[in-house]
Amino acid sequence: MNTAVQPESEASLIEDLKRGDSTAYRRAVREYSPGMLAVARFYLDHSSAEEIVQDCWVTVIDAVQKFEGRSGLKTWLHRIVANRCKNRLRTAKREVATDFSETLEPELANRFNSTGRWDLPPKLQFHDSADTLMENGALSDCLDKHLSTLPETQRSALMLYEAHQHKSDDVCNILDVSASNLRVLLHRARQKIFLMVETFQETGEC
């Protein structure tokens, strides 16, 4: 069953939220919290992520009064969560800038010879489906670890694009990057995950 909020009912949901209707809040909490939690999980450990999402809902009660509905409720909520997480991390971590002129990760670029052919081709095929791979707790932990070391903008781009199927335009707006830079961010981040899974499958180590 498709329970996604349709555009016209989203507008009425927003009106109900503005009126402070508690039934509307219960509905919205169930509809949007899983996505918000996923956004927060890209930045923080599980319990901090849950804490942030709870705090965000409390903020939403006031903030929704000024919400004009231009971006869509989901995008707006995800942006609130992302900003909150970034603020929490800002003190802890310095952003490493991505070099947009380099589309290949150095570690991957080194695997081609001077004629542009593979010198060190990918050996193994990741034959398992994503769901099967995720059942491997150690791989899941390893993924968490690698995601946490990605530059902030790469991680955000991945999170918004891959996990939430936001349209590229949305992601560019939220992150304030150009469309071509978004493509580089995504590609660089995916390569890092590719390299990580490859090492994990070959060695069993993170």
Add this chain to the structure above:
Amino acid sequence: MLMCRDLAEIASDYIDGELNGRQNLSVKMHLMMCKDCRTFIGNLRASSNLLSAHSSGKADEEFLRRIDERVAEALSVRKNKCSDSE
């Protein structure tokens, strides 16, 4: 001619369907002839799927209930504030 390295550079664009017709065709031609690049594209795509699966948030009922409580609390505080100012 498209080399393996060139293909690796535009691999995500290929996966996401962001290439123009001519580029798309040259990637497809290369993939027909090159097993290594087929493996690479497959693995990169798997990495992308892995990320979606990894981050599809599951919120348990207990967590949602705690949010309900905090929202209810905040709503009632807000109502009291509004009636005070009236």
